[in-house]
Amino acid sequence: MSPHGDVSAELEAELQQAVFDPLAAADHIYYLHELGDEAIHDWGRVHDDFHEFVLIDRSSDQITLLVAADD
Numbered sequence: 001m002s003p004h005g006d007v008s009a010e011l012e013a014e015l016q017q018a019v020f021d022p023l024a025a026a027d028h029i030y031y032l033h034e035l036g037d038e039a040i041h042d043w044g045r046v047h048d049d050f051h052e053f054v055l056i057d058r059s060s061d062q063i064t065l066l067v068a069a070d071d
Contacts, residue, residue, distance in 0.1 A: 019066065022066065023055060028055075052066070
């Protein structure tokens with residue numbers, strides 16, 4: 001058991017498909033930082049710490065924007 005509780009099988013499968021598989025397939029991963037206040041959404045101050053990544057997978061011609069909050 002993790003210190004934050006167990007992850008359900010359904011959530012684990014969704015995370016695998018939406019996050020971990022695209023990360024593993026990406027040829028390039030870019031971390032976006034310090035985008036400035038003009039990039040903040042109206043609800044953007046609800047969470048303090050966002051992490052935004054651009055994933056490029058050339059083999060499937062896909063670009064993915066992955067946004068995560070850690071607070």
